[in-house]
Amino acid sequence: MKPFGKILVTGADGFIGSHLTEALVRQGYDVRAFVLYNSFNSWGWLDEAPEDVRGHFEVFAGDIRDPYGVAAAMKGCDAVLHLAALIAIPYSYHSPDTYIDTNMKGTLNVLQAARQLEVGKVVHTSTSEVYGTALYVPIDEKHPLQGQSPYSASKIGADQLALSFYRSFGLPVGVIRPFNTYGPRQSARAVIPTIITQLAQGNDSIQLGAVQPTRDFNYVEDTVRGFIAFLESERSIGEEINIGSNYEISIGETAHTIARLMHSNAALDMDAQRIRPEKSEVERLWADNRKAETLIGWKPDYAGKAGLEAGLRKTIEWFTEPSNIKRYKTGYTI
Template sequence: MKKKVLVTGSDGFIGSHLVEALVRKGFDVRAFILYNSFNSWGWLDNCAPDVNGKFEVFAGDIRDPAGVRSAMQGCDAVLHLAALIAIPYSYYSPDTYVETNIRGTLNILQAARDLGVKVIHTSTSEVYGTAKFVPITESHPLQGQSPYSATKIGADQLALSFYSSFDLPVTVIRPFNTYGPRQSARAVIPTIIGQIAAGGSQIKLGASSPTRDFNYVMDTVNGFIAALNSSNGIGEVINLGSNYEISIVDTVKLIAQVMNREVSIISDEQRLRPDKSEVERLWASNKKAHDLLGWSPEYGGLEGFSRGLAKTIQWFSVPENLAKYKVDIYNV
């Protein structure tokens, strides 16, 4: 019998790739998307032809406990990706992040506990804040340097508390900076690619000195599936990262090189985070993911990052894909 899984946040960047991968691997997938009056399924409206029509769609809102419980009926596991993730927007609307990221996660956990469903909960490298040591292991201190990261810390701790208190099978997956086709324009790599693809030579960015550990989306997806298929991660927090650190300015140079363009960087004040909120350094240790899940990135190191960027640039260079992005404005 096929394992039935619920994927929240299926209409988003990582979620849509995850739905496609799960369908291809033979899972019975129910895709939870955010209800809207346009009946849009987000990126699933443009899913691959071999996957189209082979998954169930549930339109709802993770802030609604009754809807969450209904969506989870009959499922063996839930991969919980739904969240508000834009850091700048969390400065303006922190209450919305509490309701979605904390209250929404509580709804997932309560329903899973009652229905006997395994939970794969999505964290973020932002919960670590600026690295106190590198590479960052799962024992690194947690630092809520933005309302977004604070709500994700809260959601993570709720998830782990349900494991400790109720023996709910929970694994917390902590992806570092995932990138790839379909990523939101509010993220730095689509921002850079979009401006260059639209003909720009002066690239508007916020801080360019921070470093990040970029993880190609299919590596992130494979990490989720590894956690789903294993019991070794239950009760654990597990980083998914490439174990490769690169600055934003060097990322710009690498993208420009792949796109064969000469560019310069302009610091755009509205894109800068408040000083104490900027995360200056992220670099993942992925040893635990390898040891517990047998997961290793296929796009690790400079060579892997270059390959992942080439795939991402190729996707953004398709006119109908680029047309979905507002590259000429700051996307909060």
């Protein structure tokens, strides 16, 4: 028996949110997908939902910044998986105000509505960017938080709001902290899709920003399993839990690995537009995922070098399918 009845997923139209919505439906959950209202009547990636999922979830179109719409979407729900957020770091440099409205105020709207409606559980989505450049590795949940971009600062604020509602009002909320998730449907601005799409176009060089920073890449199927394990575990309430592969690799080595898998000898070239301000670049991320295994029974299927390559192969296959890539404008860096 499922621990919750109806589940609200905010940000269900996005990369991780759409995969999560589909997985929940397949596991028998009653899902209400909160998507961003727009004049095109688009449900984002849910427009492309597979046949076994299509028609088996409810859609609520609204805006996470509107407290009344958020409360209306949450009525009758037993739990909330809150993923709606602005995530592009470069965009946060010139439009930080909208990150505060969306990421912090939007989270406050979710928390207030959940408290008023006595929702059984809220899963709030964080990001590994809140840690900034690692002060020690692997990064556990006790690592200091460092806002190195307006985006990461807005997520730190949202995380602390969520935890404050647990401590102040007893709201059953926990903070899930995925490291760098990749896979089908990710934004083409993200590093792995931008490498794949440049190589797919036959380029002899890959335009990148800094190649020395390291990341802990997590395949989207693992991230989704992490969300569901977090939702279903009573031990996640009031906690911050990393979801990461516990494998560190540089951007440059990632690019060379993708090139090898795509049978390309392309060189790496620096694109000045992709370089973050010096003190804003997060130089090192490497997840300690022991807490996830201990508290919620999660560990990655796509672990280590072999796991990363398996996930990259699936991602390459998806991004090199013409019907998928036509949905992207791949020339933009913001």
